[in-house]
Amino acid sequence: MTADLLIVGPAWVGDMVMAQSLFIRLRERYPDAAIDVLAPGWSLPIIGRMPEVRAGIELPFAHGEFNFGGRRRLGLSLRERGYAQAIVLPNSWKSAVVPWFADIPRRTGYAREFRVVLLNDLRSLNKALLKTTPQRFVALADEGPARAVPSVPAPRFRADAERAAQLTVDLALGRGPAVALMPGAEYGPAKQWPAAYYAQVAADLGRQGIRSWIIGSKKEQPLGAQIVAASNGAAINLCGRTSLVDVIDLVSVARAVVCNDSGPMHIAAAAGAKLVAIYGSSTPDHTPPMTETAAIHYRRLACSPCFERTCPLKHTDCLNGIHPDEVLSSLTRLADL
Numbered sequence: 001m002t003a004d005l006l007i008v009g010p011a012w013v014g015d016m017v018m019a020q021s022l023f024i025r026l027r028e029r030y031p032d033a034a035i036d037v038l039a040p041g042w043s044l045p046i047i048g049r050m051p052e053v054r055a056g057i058e059l060p061f062a063h064g065e066f067n068f069g070g071r072r073r074l075g076l077s078l079r080e081r082g083y084a085q086a087i088v089l090p091n092s093w094k095s096a097v098v099p100w101f102a103d104i105p106r107r108t109g110y111a112r113e114f115r116v117v118l119l120n121d122l123r124s125l126n127k128a129l130l131k132t133t134p135q136r137f138v139a140l141a142d143e144g145p146a147r148a149v150p151s152v153p154a155p156r157f158r159a160d161a162e163r164a165a166q167l168t169v170d171l172a173l174g175r176g177p178a179v180a181l182m183p184g185a186e187y188g189p190a191k192q193w194p195a196a197y198y199a200q201v202a203a204d205l206g207r208q209g210i211r212s213w214i215i216g217s218k219k220e221q222p223l224g225a226q227i228v229a230a231s232n233g234a235a236i237n238l239c240g241r242t243s244l245v246d247v248i249d250l251v252s253v254a255r256a257v258v259c260n261d262s263g264p265m266h267i268a269a270a271a272g273a274k275l276v277a278i279y280g281s282s283t284p285d286h287t288p289p290m291t292e293t294a295a296i297h298y299r300r301l302a303c304s305p306c307f308e309r310t311c312p313l314k315h316t317d318c319l320n321g322i323h324p325d326e327v328l329s330s331l332t333r334l335a336d337l
Contacts, residue, residue, distance in 0.1 A: 003084030004054075005030070006104060008096070009039035009047075010089050011063055013186070013244070013263025014287060015133060016043045017270050019089055020155035021290070022137040023052040028153075029141060033084075038098060045245045046267070049157040059098075066094050075101025087140050088119065108140055133287055154290040155270035159252035167246055168253075171238060177210050179331065180251050180268070181235065182259035183223055184216040188309025190281035191260050193319050195223055199230030200324040201258060201331075206234030210337060213238050213254065215247055215264065247271075256335035258327060265289055276330045280319040281306050295330035297322045 005026060010016050016039065023035055034054040037047050040063070047056035059074070061067050075098040086099035088109035096118035099107045108121040116122060124145055130136045132152075139146040168174070183198045185191035202212035212231070214224040218240030228235050242250065244267065251257050251268045257275040259265040261282045268275050269291040277289045279298040283305035289296070298304075304318050311318075331337055 003082065004034040004036065006057075006078070006081075006083040006086045006099060006102070007035065007037045008059075008086065008088040008090065008099065009037045009043065011040055013043070013046075014261075014266040015089070016046065017155050017263070017266035018134045018287070018290065019137055020050050020052070020157075020270065021134045021152050022087070022089075022141055023050060024153040024155075025138050025141040025150075027052040036081075036083075042244070045243065046157070046248065049159075049245065049248055050155075051158060068094075068097065071097040072101050074098050075103075078102040085121075088115075089137060089140075093118070110136075110140075131285060134290060152290070155266070156272070157248050157267070157270045159271050160249050161253065164249035164253045167242075167250055171236075171241060173213065173236060174211065177255045177337075178213055179205055179210055179335070179337075180213045180215050180254040180257045180259075180273070181227070182215050182257060182262065182264040182268070183227060184220040184239075184264070185260045185262045186217075187262070187282075190306070190308050190311050190316060190319075191262065191279075193260055193278045193280070193322065195226050196230055197322075197324045197327070198258070199227045199235075201327055202227060202231035202235040204324070204328055205331075205337070206231065208337065210255070211236065213250065215239065215242060215250065255337065256331055258331065261287060269294065274334050276327055276334065278319070278322055278327070279305075280316065281308050281311070293334065295334050297326060297330070 036055045038057045038059050041058045044056040079102050083104045085106040086104040088096050091112035093113040096115050100118045107119045109119045110125045111122040134152045138150045138152050181198050212235035214235050214237050216239035220239040224237035224239035228237050248271045251273040252271045257268040257273045261279045269289040274293040276295045284296050299318050301318050
């Protein structure tokens with residue numbers, strides 16, 4: 001195949017990062033084909049850090065919005081690009097509408113939500129064989145249903161060292177070693193290690209002369225402020241002050257990252273950071289950080305993983321039972337602190 005490919009990308013940050021594993025595999029299989037990714041506007045800057053992708057195309061609809069007419073118009077506008085194949089990563093019916101109206105001859109995706117009309121290369125999903133999200137994405141690069149677990153190349157972003165240096169000036173981050181703390185989780189509190197624990201880590205690092213950068217979204221500013229106060233000012237609150245590409249560049253120069261199972265965790269792994277990843281209601285068996293320089297804390301309780309947004313048992317022992325000293329020990333070992 002030498003004709004171009006259109007990938008309909010996921011709507012979540014972590015899934016978009018993991019989708020790069022598919023792009024890498026497609027580039028290996030079809031070195032002469034251009035790969036374009038249809039994705040939400042927020043994701044286009046990080047797609048721009050993926051060397052396998054020619055272009056990101058904005059999917060201009062809110063999360064969960066159907067807008068059949070808008071999807072039809074977008075699909076018709078893409079017909080002239082002459083894509084040979086579309087690979088649809090989301091499982092929703094609406095995600096397959098644009099490739100159908102784009103008249104792409106081969107439309108690949110998993111058999112979900114009665115998409116038999118929209119997709120003509122339907123694959124059954126063998127969850128027992130393909131246990132992780134990256135495996136499920138990469139399997140779609142092959143012909144026919146998966147018969148073996150595919151090898152999964154790790155996502156790797158292009159980091160910009162000069163831009164990282166400028167960010168440390170613009171954000172008044174000072175000089176010397178720093179650790180990035182990512183305490184948020186868009187999914188919900190059952191994925192969030194306690195703020196008091198993050199504060200304890202920051203305070204201990206501060207006593208060693210190591211700064212902590214708290215990285216998160218604008219709505220996580222109060223969480224960042226809480227950690228700064230509880231650590232007696234040992235951390236800097238960057239929540240809401242950085243873009244996703246800023247995060248790529250900053251974590252690439254940090255000594256290490258402490259994070260929950262979240263989109264930023266996957267960004268940090270793809271940026272080549274050393275990271276300590278903390279799992280609560282989810283499991284590293286399904287969405288692992290794709291790097292060899294990670295220490296994973298996961299208790300594997302009888303009730304885990306529940307995949308709930310809040311703890312149905314009201315105790316969140318899966319997270320509360322992971323103590324700051326354990327995380328600090330992993331940091332010391334991983335990053336030579």
